[in-house]
Amino acid sequence: MGVEGIGARVTRKEDKRFITGKGRYTDDIALKDMTQAVFVRSPHAHAKILSIDVSKAKAAPGVVDVLTGADLAGDKIGGLICGWMIHSKDGTPMKAGAHPAIAFDKVRHVGDQVAVVIAETKNQARDAAELVEVEYEVLPAIIDLAGATAPGAPQVHAEAPNNLIYDWEIGDKAATDAALASAARIVTMDIVNNRLSPNPMEPRSAIGSYDEAEEHFTLYNTTQNPHVARLVLSAFVGIAPEHKLRVVAPDVGGGFGAKIFIYPEETVALWASKRIGGRPVKWTADRTEAFLTDCHGRDHVTHAEMGFDANNKIVGFRVHTIANLGAYMSTFSSSVPTYLYATLLSGQYDIPAIHANVEAVYTNTVPVDAYRGAGRPEATYLLERMMETAARELGEDPVELRRKNFITSFPHQTPVIMCYDAGDYEAHMSKALEASDYAGFAARKAESAARGKLRGIGLSCYIEACGIAPSQAVGSLGAGVGLWESAEVRVNPVGSIEILTGSHSHGQGHETTFAQLVNERLGVGINNIQIVHGDTDKVQFGMGTYGSRSGAVGMSAIVKALDKVEAKAKKIAAHLMEASEADIVIENGELKVAGTDKKLPFFQVALAAYTAHNLPAGMEPGLKEGAFYDPSNFTFPSGTYVCEVEVDPETGKVEIMQFVAADDFGNIINPMIVEGQVHGGLAQGIGQALLEGVSYDTESGQLLTGSYMDYTMPRADDVPSFNVMHTKTVCPGNPLGMKGCGEAGAIGSPPAVINAITNAIGVRDISMPATPAKVWAAIHGNA
Amino acid sequence: MASISMTVNGKSVTGTVEDRTLLVNFIRENVGLTGTHVGCDTSQCGACVVHVDGIAVKSCTMLAVQADGRSVTTIEGLASGDQLHPVQAAFREHHGLQCGFCTPGMIMAAVDMINRYGANLDEATIRHELEGNICRCTGYHNIVKAIQAAANEMAGLTQAAE
Known part of the structure; x- marks a missing residue:
C-alpha cells in the first residue's frame, strides 16, 4: 500500500476550502441581475383552489413577476414524474396522480406551492408573497396511513381510488402460508417505522438562468445527480432539450437521499427565468420550507409473522406492510417500499419461504421517498426486532438464535430475488461480541441495578443491497433508468490527470478516494489528480450518488477507464524502450521493462502521447479514455451492531453506554472516510430510534415538527463515541472488491437501540422514537 | 434603512441595510463572505456562528x-x-467534516469553547458545549476528537510561549 494509494488513511483534499470558508454551495452563487424567488404555500392539507389574486403582490415594491400554476400550464410545462413503475399483484400499473410544479386545481399537503413571487430582494419577495390572495375551499384531509384506504376516506388523487397506489407482492405466498401452517411456533409483531425528515444541513437551493440569445438554460442546484435532473427536466418536464440545459451541482451540503429527487422549485426557477426575460432566479429553502417540501423517509406500518420449527430454525416469514408515499409520488418513491425493502427481508438468515404484500397509499402529507438506507432500514428494523423478540419468546439467547439461522455458504439465493455473493456473518458477530464484552453484560447490569438504573443490551445483524445496480435487472423490475456509471480519464501532456465522473460527492470525499485509486494504479501523486464532477457540460453522463454506489459502481467505471489508459501507455512505453508490450509494468509512477533497468516516468509517456513524434504505427495521439461500467449484481455489505443502554426509571431517559459496529464492506479505499460514514449513519439511526419523528396533527394535517425547535435532531451529547471495526469478505462482483458503506450505520442501528431498551425495561415493544416520556410510561405501565 | 460600519476580519466595511437585515445576510450579501452559512433560521444549528468582539455569536x-x-x-x-x-487543522487531521456545511460554524464555536476552557476540555464538556451546533454527517465522533486535539495543542502552544 502506497502512502496515497488504496487502503491509506489520507486526509481529504477537499477539506481546505471547507475549513477556510471557501466552499461554494448553490446559495453562495450570485449571478449578475439575479432575482429572488419566494413561494406562496398552502396553509391547508387538502383544499380546492377557487381563485388566486396576484394584483396586490405584483404592485408591491421590487416585485418582478408573480406566477401561478395556470401560467405554468399555459406554457405547457409538464408535471414531475415518478421514474420507477410498480405493478400491483393483479398486474395493473401503479396509479399515479399528476404532480404539477405549481398546484392549480387542488392543494394536497400543507406547504404545496400555489404561486411564486420573484423580486429584486428576498425580503421584497417575502413581503409580496404575503399579498397574494388565495381563496380555498377546504376539504377533509387524510393524514394517517392506516386509514387511507378505508371506505369514505378523503381522496387525494382521483386517479387512485381509495388512495391505493399499488398493492404489490413478492415471494411465494402458497409456500409461505404452508410453512407457517406447519410451524411449531409463530411469533407475531406489529411494527411501526417512524416518519423522518432527512435534514441535510444545507437547505435545498436552485438558480435558474436563461440565455435568450442561445435559447439555453443553466441550473445551479443542490442535487446528488445533476445528469438525472437534466434528463427529467428535459425529457419529462419539457423545460428544454438536453443540449440546451446545463445542470451544475457545486458543493452540496449533505443529501441523504433528499437531494436525489427532482423537485418543483428547480423546475420553477428555470421556467421563471425565461418568463422574466432571462434574469436569473434564485430560490433557497428556509428550514421550515425544508420540513414542508424535502421528501420525508420511512413511514411504514407492518404486521409480520415468523414461523419456527421445533429446533428454532425459521421456516417462513409473512409480511404485510402499508407504506405512506405522501401527497405526490416523488422521483423514486415507488421503488423504496418494494424492491429496496422486501428484497432484503431474508436478512442474514436462511429462510426457505418469504411472502411480502405491500400497499402504498397517498395521504395529504409531504411526499415520501428514499432517505439514507431507503427500504433497507425498514426491512432490517422489522427483521431484527422480530429475531430479538422471537429469541425472548422461544427462550433462546438472541445470539444463538441468529447463529442457528445464519446463511453460511455463498452464493445464496434468497426467496426474494436477491442472490448474496459473499459474506461471513459469524466473523462480524464474533468480533462485535468480543469488542462489546457481551459475556460480561450480566455483571454490568448488576452494577447498574445497584445504582437504580436499568441496563439493556441489543443486537442487530443487518444486510443491505447497495451499489445499485445491474441496469438490466432494475429495468426488469420497473426502473426507468439504467444504473451504471461513467468515467473519463484525461491524462495531460505533463502527466497530471483529470478524472471525470458521473458520481457526485455531497460529503463522501470523492476528490480524495477517487484520486487514491488513480495513485494506486499509475503512481501519480493525488495532488496532481483533479476530480471533475457535478456539471453536465463537463461530464457527459452519469447516474449520481445514492444507494452507496459511488465506490462500487463509480470507482469501477474509473477502473475500466484506467485499464484502457494503462494499456495505451504500455504500448507507447514498449515502443519507446523497444521492448515487448507484455514486459511493461507500472510501478511507483514509472513504466518499466520487467527484469531490466529500462524505465520511463509516467509523465514522459504522457508527453510522448501528445507530441506524437514517435508513436507506434497507426496509433492515435493523446491519452484519454472513457468507460461505462454496469455492475453484474448488487453488493451486499453486512454487519453486527451491539448497543448497550442504561435507562433511568425515574425519568425514562436512555443513555447509550456503548455502541459497537462491526461491518464487512469488502475492500476499503480510505479507512478514515469509511469510519466517518459509519459514524454519521449510526447517529442518524440512533436519532430515528431515540429522538426523531415527523408529527402531523391528524385532523388538520398541520405539520407539528416544522423546525429544529420541534423536530429533535441528534446533538453531540445525544450520541456516544462509537467503537467501529471491520471484517472483510471481498465482493466478487466488481474489480475493486468493494461493497459500499454509506448507509450501513443508518440501516443497522435502530433495531439495536430498541432491542437494548426493550431488554432493559422488560417490555415487548416500544415505538420509535423512544423518548423519555414513552420509556417512562412503558416502565410504569402507562404505555 | 440604516448606515452601519464595522470591522470584518480586520477590514473596515460599511453598508446601508434595512433595520431587519440580519448580521448573517450582511456578511454574506453585502461583504460577500459566504463561508458563514444559514442552516435553520431558529438559532439551533449554529452554521452561522461568527465572533463579535471575540465572542461566538449566531449571526442569524x-x-x-x-x-x-x-x-x-x-x-x-x-x-x-x-x-x-x-482548530481548522485539527478538523482536517481528524476528519471532523464531511459535507462541510456546518463546519465553519463548528470551527468558530470550537475556537470560542477552547478560549473559555483552555485545555480543561474533556469529551463530556465538548459534547455538552456543542448543543448549539448541529452536524448531520459526522455523528460528532470526529468533531469531538478534533476539538479535543486542538485544545490540547493550543494549551501546549500557550505553555511554550510562556
Missing part, C-alpha cells in the same frame, strides 16, 4: 445594526495567511 440571530461599530471575525478570517488556525 443578531441584527446587522447591532454589530455597528464592532469587530466581527468570520471563518475566512481565522487563518493567518496560509497558516491554518489549530
Whole structure:
C-alpha cells in the first residue's frame, strides 16, 4: 500500500476550502441581475383552489413577476414524474396522480406551492408573497396511513381510488402460508417505522438562468445527480432539450437521499427565468420550507409473522406492510417500499419461504421517498426486532438464535430475488461480541441495578443491497433508468490527470478516494489528480450518488477507464524502450521493462502521447479514455451492531453506554472516510430510534415538527463515541472488491437501540422514537 | 434603512441595510463572505456562528445594526495567511467534516469553547458545549476528537510561549 494509494488513511483534499470558508454551495452563487424567488404555500392539507389574486403582490415594491400554476400550464410545462413503475399483484400499473410544479386545481399537503413571487430582494419577495390572495375551499384531509384506504376516506388523487397506489407482492405466498401452517411456533409483531425528515444541513437551493440569445438554460442546484435532473427536466418536464440545459451541482451540503429527487422549485426557477426575460432566479429553502417540501423517509406500518420449527430454525416469514408515499409520488418513491425493502427481508438468515404484500397509499402529507438506507432500514428494523423478540419468546439467547439461522455458504439465493455473493456473518458477530464484552453484560447490569438504573443490551445483524445496480435487472423490475456509471480519464501532456465522473460527492470525499485509486494504479501523486464532477457540460453522463454506489459502481467505471489508459501507455512505453508490450509494468509512477533497468516516468509517456513524434504505427495521439461500467449484481455489505443502554426509571431517559459496529464492506479505499460514514449513519439511526419523528396533527394535517425547535435532531451529547471495526469478505462482483458503506450505520442501528431498551425495561415493544416520556410510561405501565 | 460600519476580519466595511437585515445576510450579501452559512433560521444549528468582539455569536440571530461599530471575525478570517488556525487543522487531521456545511460554524464555536476552557476540555464538556451546533454527517465522533486535539495543542502552544 502506497502512502496515497488504496487502503491509506489520507486526509481529504477537499477539506481546505471547507475549513477556510471557501466552499461554494448553490446559495453562495450570485449571478449578475439575479432575482429572488419566494413561494406562496398552502396553509391547508387538502383544499380546492377557487381563485388566486396576484394584483396586490405584483404592485408591491421590487416585485418582478408573480406566477401561478395556470401560467405554468399555459406554457405547457409538464408535471414531475415518478421514474420507477410498480405493478400491483393483479398486474395493473401503479396509479399515479399528476404532480404539477405549481398546484392549480387542488392543494394536497400543507406547504404545496400555489404561486411564486420573484423580486429584486428576498425580503421584497417575502413581503409580496404575503399579498397574494388565495381563496380555498377546504376539504377533509387524510393524514394517517392506516386509514387511507378505508371506505369514505378523503381522496387525494382521483386517479387512485381509495388512495391505493399499488398493492404489490413478492415471494411465494402458497409456500409461505404452508410453512407457517406447519410451524411449531409463530411469533407475531406489529411494527411501526417512524416518519423522518432527512435534514441535510444545507437547505435545498436552485438558480435558474436563461440565455435568450442561445435559447439555453443553466441550473445551479443542490442535487446528488445533476445528469438525472437534466434528463427529467428535459425529457419529462419539457423545460428544454438536453443540449440546451446545463445542470451544475457545486458543493452540496449533505443529501441523504433528499437531494436525489427532482423537485418543483428547480423546475420553477428555470421556467421563471425565461418568463422574466432571462434574469436569473434564485430560490433557497428556509428550514421550515425544508420540513414542508424535502421528501420525508420511512413511514411504514407492518404486521409480520415468523414461523419456527421445533429446533428454532425459521421456516417462513409473512409480511404485510402499508407504506405512506405522501401527497405526490416523488422521483423514486415507488421503488423504496418494494424492491429496496422486501428484497432484503431474508436478512442474514436462511429462510426457505418469504411472502411480502405491500400497499402504498397517498395521504395529504409531504411526499415520501428514499432517505439514507431507503427500504433497507425498514426491512432490517422489522427483521431484527422480530429475531430479538422471537429469541425472548422461544427462550433462546438472541445470539444463538441468529447463529442457528445464519446463511453460511455463498452464493445464496434468497426467496426474494436477491442472490448474496459473499459474506461471513459469524466473523462480524464474533468480533462485535468480543469488542462489546457481551459475556460480561450480566455483571454490568448488576452494577447498574445497584445504582437504580436499568441496563439493556441489543443486537442487530443487518444486510443491505447497495451499489445499485445491474441496469438490466432494475429495468426488469420497473426502473426507468439504467444504473451504471461513467468515467473519463484525461491524462495531460505533463502527466497530471483529470478524472471525470458521473458520481457526485455531497460529503463522501470523492476528490480524495477517487484520486487514491488513480495513485494506486499509475503512481501519480493525488495532488496532481483533479476530480471533475457535478456539471453536465463537463461530464457527459452519469447516474449520481445514492444507494452507496459511488465506490462500487463509480470507482469501477474509473477502473475500466484506467485499464484502457494503462494499456495505451504500455504500448507507447514498449515502443519507446523497444521492448515487448507484455514486459511493461507500472510501478511507483514509472513504466518499466520487467527484469531490466529500462524505465520511463509516467509523465514522459504522457508527453510522448501528445507530441506524437514517435508513436507506434497507426496509433492515435493523446491519452484519454472513457468507460461505462454496469455492475453484474448488487453488493451486499453486512454487519453486527451491539448497543448497550442504561435507562433511568425515574425519568425514562436512555443513555447509550456503548455502541459497537462491526461491518464487512469488502475492500476499503480510505479507512478514515469509511469510519466517518459509519459514524454519521449510526447517529442518524440512533436519532430515528431515540429522538426523531415527523408529527402531523391528524385532523388538520398541520405539520407539528416544522423546525429544529420541534423536530429533535441528534446533538453531540445525544450520541456516544462509537467503537467501529471491520471484517472483510471481498465482493466478487466488481474489480475493486468493494461493497459500499454509506448507509450501513443508518440501516443497522435502530433495531439495536430498541432491542437494548426493550431488554432493559422488560417490555415487548416500544415505538420509535423512544423518548423519555414513552420509556417512562412503558416502565410504569402507562404505555 | 440604516448606515452601519464595522470591522470584518480586520477590514473596515460599511453598508446601508434595512433595520431587519440580519448580521448573517450582511456578511454574506453585502461583504460577500459566504463561508458563514444559514442552516435553520431558529438559532439551533449554529452554521452561522461568527465572533463579535471575540465572542461566538449566531449571526442569524443578531441584527446587522447591532454589530455597528464592532469587530466581527468570520471563518475566512481565522487563518493567518496560509497558516491554518489549530482548530481548522485539527478538523482536517481528524476528519471532523464531511459535507462541510456546518463546519465553519463548528470551527468558530470550537475556537470560542477552547478560549473559555483552555485545555480543561474533556469529551463530556465538548459534547455538552456543542448543543448549539448541529452536524448531520459526522455523528460528532470526529468533531469531538478534533476539538479535543486542538485544545490540547493550543494549551501546549500557550505553555511554550510562556
